[in-house]
Amino acid sequence: DVKVTQSSRYLVKRTGEKVFLECVQDMDHENMFWYRQDPGLGLRLIYFSYDVKMKEKGDIPEGYSVSREKKERFSLILESASTNQTSMYLCASSFPGTARNSRGEQFFGPGTRLTVL
Amino acid sequence: LAKTTQPISMDSYEGQEVNITCSHNNIATNDYITWYQQFPSQGPRFIIQGYKTKVTNEVASLFIPADRKSSTLSLPRVSLSDTAVYYCLVVGAAGNKLTFGGGTRVLVKP
Numbered sequence: 001d002v003k004v005t006q007s008s009r010y011l012v013k014r015t016g017e018k019v020f021l022e023c024v025q026d027m028d029h030e031n032m033f034w035y036r037q038d039p040g041l042g043l044r045l046i047y048f049s050y051d052v053k054m055k056e057k058g059d060i061p062e063g064y065s066v067s068r069e070k071k072e073r074f075s076l077i078l079e080s081a082s083t084n085q086t087s088m089y090l091c092a093s094s095f096p097g098t099a100r101n102s103r104g105e106q107f108f109g110p111g112t113r114l115t116v117l
Numbered sequence: 118l119a120k121t122t123q124p125i126s127m128d129s130y131e132g133q134e135v136n137i138t139c140s141h142n143n144i145a146t147n148d149y150i151t152w153y154q155q156f157p158s159q160g161p162r163f164i165i166q167g168y169k170t171k172v173t174n175e176v177a178s179l180f181i182p183a184d185r186k187s188s189t190l191s192l193p194r195v196s197l198s199d200t201a202v203y204y205c206l207v208v209g210a211a212g213n214k215l216t217f218g219g220g221t222r223v224l225v226k227p
Contacts, residue, residue, distance in 0.1 A: 033215075035217075041219070042220055105151075110158075110159060
């Protein structure tokens with residue numbers, strides 16, 4: 001089974017702190033994604049990466065950056081955490097859409113619930 | 118990417134069939150329709166995907182009419198454990214970027 005793991009299930013940080021959220025997948029997927037999920041807003045894409053050292057902005061990249069130094073690992077960085085970044089953060093991975101019959105099949109981790117005080 | 122519209126919530130009872138309809142009027146020729154399921158405190162899980170007509174797997178069926186402007190996810194004989202949020206997505210040709218809407222919250226009652 002595909003496994004996507006996230007470094008923490010729960011995290012509490014203070015405003016202004018630098019926050020690192022780590023995601024690791026074990027299926028050699030090229031694509032990796034970071035979403036945030038908020039009540040009433042569904043999942044919103046922050047950044048995604050389709051290869052090592054490659055990244056593309058999603059729908060809400062402001063206040064975030066990412067790093068993909070190894071294929072299996074994708075990090076989300078909050079340079080200076082703010083209270084409006086309190087949210088559930090979900091990481092996902094997939095093969096490229098054109099490489100599989102099932103396009104858009106992403107495998108999600110369990111999520112990190114981040115609280116910024 | 119085509120925007121999707123689906124009901125906010127639906128209630129059902131154990132053993133019944135649940136049908137969730139999603140509209141995607143602006144779907145493009147190369148787009149696929151994909152459904153995900155999300156349980157509380159978990160990440161979404163892929164359920165089913167289709168392009169046209171009918172697709173069935175061990176979990177659900179997906180019905181897509183000829184004009185492809187809508188689709189219906191059918192969950193046969195639901196149980197309490199099917200209580201979840203169900204998301205309808207339209208996936209573009211590259212199959213990479215997914216846009217999740219608000220989903221449909223399905224509550225299965227005993």
